[in-house]
Amino acid sequence: MQMATIFIGFVIFGFSENIKGPAIPRIQFDFRLSEAQLGTLLSLNALGYLIACSFTAYLTKMWGIKWVTIAAFASMAASGILIFYSHYYPLFAASYFFMYIGNGMLEIGLAILSAKIFLKNTGMMMNMTHGFYGLSSTVAPLIATGLMKVTIVGHTLDWRGMYLIMLLLSIIPIVIAWFSTFPGDDILHEDRISLKDLLKDRVLWLVVLVLTFGVVSEMAVGGWLVNFLEKAYNWDTVQASGMLSIFFLCFALARLLLGPITDRIGFVLSLMIFSGFSALCTCIAVVGGERVAFLFAASGIGIAIIYPTVMAFIATRFPKGSDTAITFTVTLMGLGSVIGNYLIGGVIELVKHLAGEDSSTSLLRGLQAGYGFIGLCAALCSITSFILYVYLYRRKEVI
Incomplete structure (x- = not known):
């Protein structure tokens, strides 16, 4: 029952995050939104995420993880109803x-x-659960597109009905969680590691850097790969989107299939190797040109492992403070991701300017530099993982 809550939860999470693609143009048309208004609307993603990070750990301590999980699903179901009735x-x-x-x-x-449930084979289980997020993310746009065309009793669902149906799926894990008991809620408050004590641990700060560099490299692909392929190599939208789909396929399969390796060779060593592989693929793809563009997709194999493996590391390193450590790490990662995406755009504009705005190759050089920065983030993830490994090795605390 506990595992069903997690696996189904990640499937629904993937749906809720990625059904917006086909819906956004219709939302923009219905409300007559300008590009600036649309950008503001989409920025609510990061803002809501960061706000949730600030209080979820506190609620976990007060209510317990079971009721926080139910509250999260319930809020998503309620938002589906509100969206359906939002005509202004x-x-x-x-x-x-x-x-x-x-x-x-x-x-x-x-x-x-x-972190509380997967006490054995933690790396494999963390990667597998996040793999289900990747799979649901892959099919979410297709399901959303199909649902928006469905007609029920003479009424077309459109984007409002689609959001209602997809978000009401949250009721399924609510029912499962309601009849489950979760370990960890019985840990007394005085037995938990405080945030003050966690902040004194250098390992946690190194983990923040590892996760931030890794996630910037991961999330940037979705925003920049299609743009790069269309403008640098004159690919059409179908071709470029196809490459992005292959990236996500590699991403999902890596999480589903390569998780056991992280348990076998160790979490930190896995972080160093897989992020280094992603950096190598990305840099060769940028420098090698169109003939090695497939390496953009292959980079997903390496970068996919970072987030779930870091979660597995935190669960193992801080068993009585995993909720606080995860919230702190992910919150700083969110801030770092926002900064990282701004830097990518800034690098592109800077290199374009230095190459000469009127130059025929200035855009190409700018895009190469910007995407090269994505590869650099993956490389920095590998380097900080190496520093973390050395630090833990000297203290005989390698996980």
């Missing part, structure tokens, strides 16, 4: 924001719950 933009924007509060709570809640 202010109410829709508030409902959308509320949905991402639920998403943020769910991500933190599922990570904490996984």
